[in-house]
Amino acid sequence: MDQVQELIKKMENKTARVAILGLGYVGLPLAVVFAEAGFKVTGIDPIQAKVDQINRGSSYVLDIPGEQVAKLVRSGYLTATSDYSVLKDIDAVSICVPTPLRKTGDPDLSFILAVSDSLKQYVHPGMVIVLESTTYPGTTREMILPRMEESGLKVGRDFFLAFSPERVDPGRKDWTTINTPKVLGGITPACLQVSKAWYGSALKTVVPVSSAEVAEMAKLLENTFRMINIGMVNEMAIMCDRLGVDVWEVIEAAATKPFGYMKFLPGPGLGGHCIPIDPLYLSWKLKTVNYSARFIELASEINTSMPRYTVTKVQDTLNQHKKALNGSKVLVIGVAYKPDIDDLRESPALDIIHLLGQKGAEVSYHDPYIASLRHEDINMESVADLESAVKSADCVVIVTNHSSYDYKKMLADARLIVDARNALGLHGQANDKVVRL
Ligand code: SAJ
Secondary structure, three states: OOHHHHHHHHHHOOOOEEEEEOOOOOHHHHHHHHHHOOOEEEEEOOOHHHHHHHHOOOOOOOOOOHHHHHHHHHOOOEEEEOOHHHHHHOOEEEEOOOOOEOOOOOEOOHHHHHHHHHHOOOOOOOEEEEEOOOOOOOHHHHHHHHHHHOOOOOEOOOEEEEEOOOOOOOOOOOOOOOOOOEEEEEOOHHHHHHHHHHHHOOOOOEEEEOOHHHHHHHHHHHHHHHHHHHHHHHHHHHHHHHHOOOHHHHHHHHOOOOOOOOOOOOOOOOOOOOOOOHHHHHHHHHHOOOOOOHHHHHHHHHHHHHHHHHHHHHHHHHHHOOOOOOOOEEEEEOOOOOOOOOOOOOOHHHHHHHHHHHOOOEEEEEOOOOOEEEEOOEEEEEOOOHHHHHHHOOEEEEOOOOOOOOHHHHHHHOOOEEEOOOOOOHHHHOOOOEEEO
């Protein structure tokens, strides 16, 4: 039996030994899905604290309950380590490491390259490798393939290599790792065949495509679509403001169209580790082929201008009440990058707090998910007594509309509110204490 058939057999009877490189919000749920499917899974992460926590049977990822990890660890289906040498006995590897941006705005592939340099020491005949980290088209073929072939092994014959974009939406309950359709593209047809047998044995729906590049590009289309539409609706908010029209009412009216329209909402900026970043991987790649991705550049410009636009709203609102921003008490409500999660990455609240401080405001914040803020020049704790903080603030600015807040009470207690998320809804529209984006 050749390598392909042998591996497919191991996937079907779950005897293939699986490793997940990177145990974050993508890797840990994926490790759990394969373990629940009956594979023996080894999670590998360089952060010993994560490894220890998993082996103690607890979870640090919001979407994965601790008892689920404990059950899988107790039954021997899930274990964690920081030792890459275990890869010598592994058949199937999924790479789920971060792909952030450098300060210069260029892609930072250092995590992918670091794990590839570890993995290449252990690649052996009969191994399948799938990259999940969001990256520009060509990364799998240009950066991972050559490193694996340094061993002298041949892709598609000895080992198999594919790309499958992660589609984890932190905090979402309806679409999770196991039931979200999974796009999968191989470096060769045999790579697709083997990786499809592996992923198809644990995930509900696998969507095979003709190459790794198609799979890499599909992911970037998904998130670029989102980032550009958010940028467009943010500019709509700015335009409506200039025309004296309520953008929130305009959006609700447009959203009554049952076809040919998709609702996005303006906000104080674009947070998260996917939407603001992934499209810039694409625009960077296009620059290498002398093409300027103008939609992406423009949307990014508008989205990154929203924190300053929000602070200007606060300044103008105080000004209308004969108060200077300088010296005023401003309370920021919600600092996570989106509602009902504890993730701060790229949160616009960080820029807003920084800008408010720069303009001399006395800034405080409250967020039920984030007890303390340590970021660049920001070193703050979430206020303990929300009611008194709202009452004593000269202006409250709602940046992240967590669903746990009592917005009616906040409206009653506050002197002034800048509502950057339309959290107050209609209560806010007819109230002269409230200014919306
Ligand atoms: N945002 C707006 N207006 C909108 C939607 C979002 O300002 O209409 C802001 C959010 O407040 C946040 C940022 O954009 O700051 C990103 O929000 P998001 O809803 O896109 O949340 P993410 O970053 O968690 O996006 C994830 C993505 N998942 C992956 O990349 C794997 C994205 O592809 C999903 O489409 C998205 O979840 C989702 O559908 O919720």
